[in-house]
Amino acid sequence: MIISVASGKGGTGKTTVATNLAASVGGKVLLMDCDVEEPNAHLFLNPVFESTRTVTTPVPEIDEEKCTRCGKCAEICQFRALVVLGQTVLSFENLCHSCGGCEMVCPVKAIRWKERGLGTIRKGRRNGLEFVDGQLRIGEAMSPPLIREVRAQTAAEGLTIIDAPPGTSCPVIAAMKGADFVLLVTEPTPFGLHDLKLALGAVRMLGIPCGLVINRSDIGYGKVKEYAREESLPVLMEIPFDRGIAEAYSRGELLSENMPGWKEKFMELYRRIDSLVKREKSS
Known part of the structure; x- marks a missing residue:
């Protein structure tokens, strides 16, 4: 029980x-x-x-060499953990819910993962x-x-x-x-x-x-x-x-x-x- x-x-x-x-x-x-x-x-x-x-929990890390700055990862993220500003992709790890949506929509497979400590x-x-x-x-x-x-x-x-x-x-x-x-x-x-x-x-x-x-x-x-x-x-x-x-x-x-x-x-x-x-x- x-x-x-x-x-x-x-x-x-x-x-x-x-x-x-x-x-x-x-x-x-x-x-x-x-x-x-x-x-x-x-x-x-x-x-x-x-x-x-x-x-730990997995959070996205952008492979700058592969990334085309298309913005699809930022569009799917409902928590604004990824933002594209010009030629820069900003990742806000503390906002990430580790859903994996960004990796699924990335056309060039520029998303890789690293671990962030939770406690x-x-x-x-x-x-x-x-x-x-x-x-x-x-x-x-x-x-x-x-x-x-x-x-x-x-x-x-x-x-x-x-x-x-x-x-x-x-x-x-x-x-x-x-x-x-x-x-x-x-x-x-x-x-x-x-x-x-x-x-x-x-x-x-x-x-x-x-x-x-x-x-x-x-x-x-x-x-x-x-x-x-x-x-x-x-x-x-x-x-x-x-x-x-x-x-x-x-x-x-x-x-x-x-x-x-x-x-x-x-x-x-x-x-x-x-x-x-x-x-x-x-x-």
Whole structure:
């Protein structure tokens, strides 16, 4: 089973939920941190990293001797990664989506390819828990290709938990696509409600069953629960606004290992998700 933990905005407690859920379930579990622009799940798990590899993507390079400056490569590129100015062909590598269209239309085969670094993927372990994260190269504009490389490490068996990027844009879709369940995490504030609506809309467009965790649930804004009832979005867990939880978070500690009762609460969260997924598949 693949569970993607997502949120419409940052700072809702998404990583807290993902890491504690992964550490609580036991058995064969893989946690993937797909928030590649700012991965921080490793700060809570402290895994022993066993390997690191660089991820690259092919980008076009113009063979000046063959190129006739016909401009066909620039015409087909919808992202303006290639521009012909007089007798000069400019290549903007950071805009390239590596689709290969420029090579297909070039009449003189003047397009060759080179590799551009996107970032790195790290693999590690912690007490039997497998861990993978991606780290986007500083200055890199496109995270979905790296997220897809992280997702390619999905375990064939057991449970995979994905810590998705915040928001509702392309990186989030790349992290949620193909999941069996999306666990949305929000907070009971006007901003939290606004972004929850956007996130739920994206999940339902993908047709993935989902549930909700409300973090800092007792701070007094009840419209999030009202919205969840209206949308038949099950609230699977509530985490209170608690000083002890905040202090544990600030020290990089897992609630499931350092505060009484929380491991069982996250186990119950997993059981409820498992039940919903089985019900969806049987219907």
